Amino acid sequence: MSGFSIVPLVLQHIDGVLEVDKLSFSLPWSRDSFEAEVSRNDFARYVVAVSDGKVVGYGGVWIIAGEGQITNIAVHPDFRGMGAACKMLEALIDICVKESVNDMTLEVRVSNTPAINLYRKYGFVEEGIRKQFYEDNKEDALIMWKHDMQPRS
Numbered sequence: 001m002s003g004f005s006i007v008p009l010v011l012q013h014i015d016g017v018l019e020v021d022k023l024s025f026s027l028p029w030s031r032d033s034f035e036a037e038v039s040r041n042d043f044a045r046y047v048v049a050v051s052d053g054k055v056v057g058y059g060g061v062w063i064i065a066g067e068g069q070i071t072n073i074a075v076h077p078d079f080r081g082m083g084a085a086c087k088m089l090e091a092l093i094d095i096c097v098k099e100s101v102n103d104m105t106l107e108v109r110v111s112n113t114p115a116i117n118l119y120r121k122y123g124f125v126e127e128g129i130r131k132q133f134y135e136d137n138k139e140d141a142l143i144m145w146k147h148d149m150q151p152r153s
């Protein structure tokens with residue numbers, strides 16, 4: 001399905017992003033955190049997926065010292081399984097390639113099969129574990145990397 005527009009996250013999207021975040025994570029971010037990411041973090045690049053004017057997903061990457069660290073990708077539960085995460089991840093990869101990033105990385109809960117599959121689909125591979133990384137249930141994080149980035153064909 002291609003009914004999503006992927007656009008840069010701006011302050012006007014934050015109410016929608018907060019809703020998606022709350023429905024997606026056990027430790028959602030605060031409004032201040034998102035506002036800081038958009039307004040004050042020069043390393044941050046965020047996109048949102050919009051469907052019929054509604055924010056249905058968001059994703060972000062920090063570009064630091066030539067590496068792209070994915071901070072989060074989330075899709076509203078009512079809009080999952082329709083390709084929104086793919087389109088956002090493609091947009092983040094394209095941003096990184098344009099900014100000459102060679103390697104991208106992220107952490108994901110070891111139990112989060114949908115997200116792990118999503119990242120594998122785009123060439124990320126598991127390279128390590130951070131033990132008890134998540135505060136709420138002490139779950140381990142899988143560390144995934146995508147190396148030698150090339151423009152998507």
Ligand SMILES: CC(C)(COP(=O)(O)OP(=O)(O)OC[C@H]1O[C@@H](n2cnc3c(N)ncnc32)[C@H](O)[C@@H]1OP(=O)(O)O)[C@@H](O)C(=O)NCCC(=O)NCCS
Binds near residue numbers: 118
């Ligand atoms: C992970 C998440 C972002 C996927 O969003 P989505 O829009 O439903 O994903 P898409 O429809 O674009 O699917 C992309 C790929 O993800 C994987 N995937 C998505 N949902 C899946 C599921 N329920 N089970 C297994 N794999 C799944 C598949 O590889 C899929 O590709 P395919 O359709 O070719 O099989 C979404 O489930 C979500 O918001 N989860 C909660 C937040 C979260 O855990 N984010 C990751 C933090 S690191």
